[in-house]
Amino acid sequence: MSSLSLTLIGAAREAAEAQAPGLVDHEFASRLAAQDHTLWGPDAEEEAAKRLGWVAPFAAGRPLVDQISRLRQELAAEGVNRVVLAGMGGSSLAPEVICASAGVDLVVLDSTDPQQVRAALTELERTVLVVASKSGSTVETDSQRRIVQHALEQAGIDPFSRTVVVTDPGSPMNEQAREQGVRAVFEADPTVGGRYSALTAFGLVPAGLAGADIAELLDSAESAADLLAEDDAANPGLQLGAALGGTAPLRDKLVITNAGSPLVGLGAWIEQLVAESTGKQGTGLLPVLVADGEPELTRDAEDALVVQLVDAEADEGPSVDADPAETVVSPHMVRTGGSLGAQFLLWEVATAVAGSLLGINPFDQPDVESAKVAARGLLDSPAPVPAATTVDGAVELRASGDPSLLPAGEVSVAEALEALLRRIPDRGYLAVMAYLDRISENRLEELRPQLAALCGRPVTFGWGPRFLHSTGQFHKGGPAVGAFLQITGTPEQDLEVPDRPFTLSQLITAQAHGDAQVLADHGRPVLQLHLRDRNAGIAAVLDAVSALAS
Numbered sequence: 001m002s003s004l005s006l007t008l009i010g011a012a013r014e015a016a017e018a019q020a021p022g023l024v025d026h027e028f029a030s031r032l033a034a035q036d037h038t039l040w041g042p043d044a045e046e047e048a049a050k051r052l053g054w055v056a057p058f059a060a061g062r063p064l065v066d067q068i069s070r071l072r073q074e075l076a077a078e079g080v081n082r083v084v085l086a087g088m089g090g091s092s093l094a095p096e097v098i099c100a101s102a103g104v105d106l107v108v109l110d111s112t113d114p115q116q117v118r119a120a121l122t123e124l125e126r127t128v129l130v131v132a133s134k135s136g137s138t139v140e141t142d143s144q145r146r147i148v149q150h151a152l153e154q155a156g157i158d159p160f161s162r163t164v165v166v167t168d169p170g171s172p173m174n175e176q177a178r179e180q181g182v183r184a185v186f187e188a189d190p191t192v193g194g195r196y197s198a199l200t201a202f203g204l205v206p207a208g209l210a211g212a213d214i215a216e217l218l219d220s221a222e223s224a225a226d227l228l229a230e231d232d233a234a235n236p237g238l239q240l241g242a243a244l245g246g247t248a249p250l251r252d253k254l255v256i257t258n259a260g261s262p263l264v265g266l267g268a269w270i271e272q273l274v275a276e277s278t279g280k281q282g283t284g285l286l287p288v289l290v291a292d293g294e295p296e297l298t299r300d301a302e303d304a305l306v307v308q309l310v311d312a313e314a315d316e317g318p319s320v321d322a323d324p325a326e327t328v329v330s331p332h333m334v335r336t337g338g339s340l341g342a343q344f345l346l347w348e349v350a351t352a353v354a355g356s357l358l359g360i361n362p363f364d365q366p367d368v369e370s371a372k373v374a375a376r377g378l379l380d381s382p383a384p385v386p387a388a389t390t391v392d393g394a395v396e397l398r399a400s401g402d403p404s405l406l407p408a409g410e411v412s413v414a415e416a417l418e419a420l421l422r423r424i425p426d427r428g429y430l431a432v433m434a435y436l437d438r439i440s441e442n443r444l445e446e447l448r449p450q451l452a453a454l455c456g457r458p459v460t461f462g463w464g465p466r467f468l469h470s471t472g473q474f475h476k477g478g479p480a481v482g483a484f485l486q487i488t489g490t491p492e493q494d495l496e497v498p499d500r501p502f503t504l505s506q507l508i509t510a511q512a513h514g515d516a517q518v519l520a521d522h523g524r525p526v527l528q529l530h531l532r533d534r535n536a537g538i539a540a541v542l543d544a545v546s547a548l549a550s
């Protein structure tokens, strides 16, 4: 059942006190629950008019529970009990957190890295592929689908009998899936945008097939819905939204940490929802996911708001007397906990509220498209990869957007990193964007806290192309205060994308270069490190950062 806790401290509390009464007068909560598309101003009306179905996903979700459960049993009777999910952004992050929190296995294939995708092509005899895409035209998802279906076929298995599709009515994927006669097609609600789709077929189908309790998920969300629709200053949706979007001056770095929440990976889902919804028109909120004791938590920056995800049942409030080295020192904080369904709905409502306070349309993602267009352009007519400005062992170095990052002559990785860190302005941040294998190469994430300690500013870490559907929007559409470290690598073995004129390696390269190009066009400094040998290159980059720290 539902539980929901929310505590606001310092600037978060002041923002809620200042903004919630106005939101109540405006009847924001009840109008949102009634799907009033005028809440975000005239420019957002057209999009909002077709994007508010997420406020009441329950009637459509309930019948799915039995359908999914029957399909799961049918597949289990055939010995098929491993679920591989092909999908990006809103089509993969919710099932990932639902399954991880429930302790059930789900292989999420939200990558175009040949190494990561190849590693998922095991145990095919017991594998069902869920292909999830609202638009039905996302290149990563289509490529993953082709590769897994081809592998099934090569293993002597009818790929279509092992394919389940989740997509919007009328999408190209919908039509194709029906022609192919796939195992099942689940049509999603077209009035719900990707990142708000956690409680629709996009969250329910993969998670339910994998064995998570999706009935309970819907119950817990539904039992929070009435509270979140109340025009009352104590409504946690209004309070959280006001805390996120109403601080003055805006604390636009949301330093999110798990402080005892049993919900595994919720931060990554919030990251996408908040960054993609708000990071536009030169404003927005940048989630920065950190672990206990990391630098962003042990300093009080004037542009940061700490968000602690807690266990609502066990939480005894902020431990202000605890060892300062291990605890949050920020006096400006949001603490929230509760069941996953309730948290999904709470954050969706809060994001809609924050969007209104920030004066943006929280339902579009204008700058995600620009990176897609650039990548498509590079795939259609591949430009020669610009020559490396310099090479340091296994690492090639290039710069975009600010040539002075790499002066002529030999520059080491450490020197280039130092130059990049110097480009971070006041209220700025560094984004590390690694187009590598986020499973087997996750040691690279050690870079994040080290760089944060070095530069004294928040540092985000995103795996490409996954982050393009999340913080990627903020990086290009938000305030121009980011510096960017892009890391790519040559895979040991490439992977063909069946019946497409490119390989996965060509695709991920085009995505990385396309994004760097768009960032540079926006005047952002980008240091590109290409690892000729991935193991040696990762070690070299980690060593360079350690050397800077010592």
Ligand SMILES: O=P(O)(O)OC[C@H]1O[C@H](O)[C@H](O)[C@@H](O)[C@@H]1O
Binding pocket: 088, 089, 090, 091, 132, 133, 134, 135, 136, 137, 138, 141, 193, 194, 195, 276, 365, 368, 468, 469, 470
């Ligand atoms: O579900 P799809 O249509 O494949 O889209 C996957 C993702 O693509 C884009 O990045 C959108 O901005 C995301 O919000 C969406 O979740």
